[in-house]
Amino acid sequence: MAENWLAAPAPPGTVLNGDFEEIYKPGSVAITADFSGWTQGVGPDTLMDSGTANYSDGTAGDWVDIPGWIGADPEGWVAGGGTYERDVNFPNRQGSIQASGVDGSYCYLANGGDWGNPAGGLIVSDAPLGNVTDGTYTLSMMATGAATPVVLELLAGGVALTPASSVSPDLTGDFQEFSRTYDSASLAGFIGEPLTIRLGVGRQATGTQTRFDNVTLFHTPEPLPTQILRLAGRRVDLYEDKKIDFKDFAKLALWWLDEQPWP
Numbered sequence: 001m002a003e004n005w006l007a008a009p010a011p012p013g014t015v016l017n018g019d020f021e022e023i024y025k026p027g028s029v030a031i032t033a034d035f036s037g038w039t040q041g042v043g044p045d046t047l048m049d050s051g052t053a054n055y056s057d058g059t060a061g062d063w064v065d066i067p068g069w070i071g072a073d074p075e076g077w078v079a080g081g082g083t084y085e086r087d088v089n090f091p092n093r094q095g096s097i098q099a100s101g102v103d104g105s106y107c108y109l110a111n112g113g114d115w116g117n118p119a120g121g122l123i124v125s126d127a128p129l130g131n132v133t134d135g136t137y138t139l140s141m142m143a144t145g146a147a148t149p150v151v152l153e154l155l156a157g158g159v160a161l162t163p164a165s166s167v168s169p170d171l172t173g174d175f176q177e178f179s180r181t182y183d184s185a186s187l188a189g190f191i192g193e194p195l196t197i198r199l200g201v202g203r204q205a206t207g208t209q210t211r212f213d214n215v216t217l218f219h220t221p222e223p224l225p226t227q228i229l230r231l232a233g234r235r236v237d238l239y240e241d242k243k244i245d246f247k248d249f250a251k252l253a254l255w256w257l258d259e260q261p262w263p
Contacts, residue, residue, distance in 0.1 A: 015068070015125075015129065015197065015215045015216055015217050016067065016068035016125070016126075016127070016129070017066070017067055017068030017069065018068070018141075018214065018215035018216055018217075019101075019105065019106070019213060019214050019215070020066070020097055020101065020105075020106040020107055020108055020213065021105060021106055022066070022067055022068065023035075023053075023064050023065070023066055023097070023106065024064065024065040024066075024067070025053075025055040025056075025057065025059075025061070025064070025065070026044070026045055026061075026063045026064065026065050027065070028065070029067075031055050031056050031057045032055070032056045033053045033054065033055050033056070033064045033065075034053070034054050034056075035048065035051050035052065035053045035054065035064070035099075036051050036099065037049065037050035037051020037052070037098070038050050038051070038096040038097065038098035038109075039064065039066065039096050039097045039098075040083075040086050040093040040096065041071055041086075041090075041092045041093035041094050041095055041096065041097075041121075041123075042066040042068075042069040042070065042071070042092055042095070042097060042108065042123055043065075043066060043067075043069060043070045043071070043092035043126065044065050044066075044067075044092075045063055045065065046063065046064050046065065046066050046092065046093075046097075047062060047063060047093070048062045048063065048064070049086075049096060066097055067126065068125065068126055069108070069123040069124065069125065069126055070091075070092050070123065070124060070126045071090075071091035071092040071093065071094045071122070071123060071124075072091075072094075072122040072123055072124035072198050072200070073122050073198075073203075074091030076119075076122075076203050077091055077094055077119050077120075077121075077122070077203075078091075079119075079203075080118055080119030080120070080203050080204070081118060081119050082119055083095075083111075083117050083119060083121065084116065084117065094110065094119075094120075094121035094122060094123065094200070095108055095109055095110035095111075095121030095122075095123065095200055095201070096108070096109050096110070096121075097109075098211075100211055101142075101175075101211060101213035101214075102142055102175050102213045102214055105213065107211045107212055107213040108123060108199075108200065108211070108212045108213070109121075109145070109209055109210065109211040109212065110122075110147060110200050110201035110205070110209070110210060111147060111201070111205075111208065111209045112146070112147030112148065112201055112205035112206050112207035112208055112209065112210070113204070113205050113206045113207070114146075114147075114206060114207050114208045115147075115208050115209060117205060118203075118204055118205050118206075119203060119205065120147070120149075120200060120201035120202050120203055120204075120205035121200045121201050122151060122198060122199070122200040122201070122202065122203075123198070123199060123200055124155070124196055124197065124198045125195075125196035125197050125198075127196075128194035128195055128196060129194075129195045129196060129197065129217060130194075130195055131192050131193060131194055131195065132156050132187055132190045132191050132192060132193050132194075132195055133191065133219070133221065134184055134187060134191060134221070135184070135187075135219055135220050135221040136181065136182065136183050136184075136219070136220045137154060137181070137182040137186075137187075137217065137218070137219050138179060138180070138181050138182075138217070138218045138219075139152060139153075139154045139179065139180045139181075139182070139197065139215075139216070139217050140152075140177055140178065140179035140180075140214075140215070140216050140217075141177070141178055141179075141199060141212055141213065141214060141215045141216070142175040142176065142177055142178075142212070142213045142214045143171065143175065143176060143178050143210055143211065143212050143213075144171065144172065144173060144174055144175045144176065144210070144211055145171055145207070145208065145209050145210030145211050146171055146207040146208045146209065146210065147171075147201045147205055147206070147207035147208055147209050147210040148171065148201065148202075148205065148206055148207050148210070149201070149202040149204075149205070150168065150171065150178060150201065150202075150210060151198060151199055151200050151201065151202045152178050152179075152180055152197075152198075152199050153180070153197070153198045153199070154180060154182060154195065154196075154197060154217070155195065155196045155197070155198055156187070156190035156193040156194070156195060157190065157193035157194060158196070159190070159193075160198070161182050161186050161187065161190065162182075162186055163180040163181055163182050163186060164181050164182060164183040164185065164186050165180075165181045166178075166179065166180050166181070167179040167180075171207075171210060175211075175213065195217075197215060197217065199212055199215065200212065
């Protein structure tokens with residue numbers, strides 16, 4: 001019964017490299033890479049902008065592979081002036097990966113106009129995450145910083161869907177959750193289209209820098225009962241394992257008994 005109320009995430013598992021921790025030696029998916037500097041963007045054959053990458057096979061180099069993401073809206077990036085002296089023939093070189101995310105993990109970041117980068121930096125899933133099916137999608141990420149506009153979009157066939165609701169707190173020095181919820185009305189006319197995610201700092205960017213981490217996408221094949229949504233608020237993945245299943249329902253029940261007065 002519970003699985004009809006709180007469904008498993010879709011696509012299966014989590015967003016590919018949604019935490020930006022998968023970094024490899026170019027051409028390998030077994031030899032990992034680590035660095036203390038930052039990159040020029042994401043994707044295959046990503047150039048180090050600062051520092052050297054150390055590979056798990058004992059070698060080092062100036063290039064890494066960062067799967068799951070590529071540069072988005074290359075025309076807009078070029079029209080906005082690109083990013084510093086980076087080669088605009090390579091649109092994947094928007095933003096950077098750096099170990100400054102949640103708990104010091106890797107994250108994606110992009111600078112704004114106050115730091116000489118009005119073009120911002122946008123990335124998009126490098127492959128479809130599945131096809132649109134009816135129900136409710138919840139897209140979320142953690143973000144901190146001071147560069148705007150913050151972009152978080154679910155795309156269907158390359159078109160940004162209109163969310164039924166959004167959570168967009170003012171940026172601060174602490175990581176906060178941003179989320180977008182898409183219901184059946186949001187998905188109308190897009191059933192069967194390939195899903196991708198676009199995020200980052202948008203064009204005509206202002207401010208200094210914003211960092212992004214822990215991107216997730218959940219799907220429920222039918223709307224969650226209003227009682228569940230009212231009790232849980234924005235806390236849906238209560239077990240914090242990037243899945244929504246009976247464990248979350250059990251945690252919700254305990255939380256409700258502890259904290260919620262009887263109507």
